[in-house]
Amino acid sequence: MVRATLRIGCIIASGIFLWGCGTVQPWERGALTQYGMTADRDPLDTAMAEHVFYTREAAHGGGSIGGGGCGCN
Secondary structure, eight states: OHHHHHHHHHHHHHHHHHHTOOOOOGGGHHHHTSGGGOSOSOHHHHHHHHHHHHHHOTTTOOTTSOOOTTSOO
């Protein structure tokens, strides 16, 4: 009984995950290449977010930004 329930649950979960997969038609690719779809639209905002993250995360290392976990450069 437990195996059947687990098997049905796995089938349903994989069906839900695979439902979102699809192909993009060539004429739909133009919408995906627009400026609003890029991950780093604003380079200054990306640099500031990295600066805040790396200055607060002392154990991680510096990345491309100098300074330690204290917030100083």
